[in-house]
Amino acid sequence: MLWASGANYGLRRTVPHLLGVNIGFGSLILLCGLGLGVVFETFPFFQTFLKVAGSLYLLYLAYRIATASFGGEARAAKPFSFWEAAGFQYANPKAWVMALTVMSAFAVPQLSFIAKAFLITLVVMMVNLPCISVWALFGTAISRFLKRPKVLMSFNLLMAGLLVGTVFLLF
Secondary structure (H helix, E strand, O other), rough: HHHHHHHHHHHHHHHHHHHHHHHHHHHHHHHHHHHHHHHHHHHHHHHHHHHHHHHHHHHHHHHHOOOOOOOHHHHHOOOOOOHHHHHHHHHHHHHHHHHHHHHHHOOOOOOOHHHHHHHHHHHHHHHHHHHHHHHHHHHHHHHHHHOHHHHHHHEEEHHHHHHHHHHHHHO
16 A cells, blocks of 8 residues: 555655554554453454454555546545554554564563563564555655556556455455
């Protein structure tokens, strides 16, 4: 999604999306570290609900990406906002799996669970931001090749198709 945003809107307009992903994912990790993950282990229905809701949202985002280059809509389209990107982390099944895995994999026995949650969240956010920035930067770099409307439309359809493909992998 950051790759497509960088390609369609440039790096400057993608920054809120980038920061939303980082802050949203960081807050998700922190909540898992503070005990929210236990809710999913106790009530497996919530995991199924998250998978379905997240998949539907991924399909909606694929639609937004696919239609970003159609006709005059490309000028009117806007990148994801900070809040859309941050909120998406809570609907993203992949983010939940990563957050729960990070909290269970990196044990720091000398620390309380609260200190451990904050430390792991801080480290993940510091590593995450430069890593996800690469996607946006790459998208921005290839944007010069996407000047022709048909090429941009093909690119957006490919990105949307890949996003739809991830939904099938969830099931």
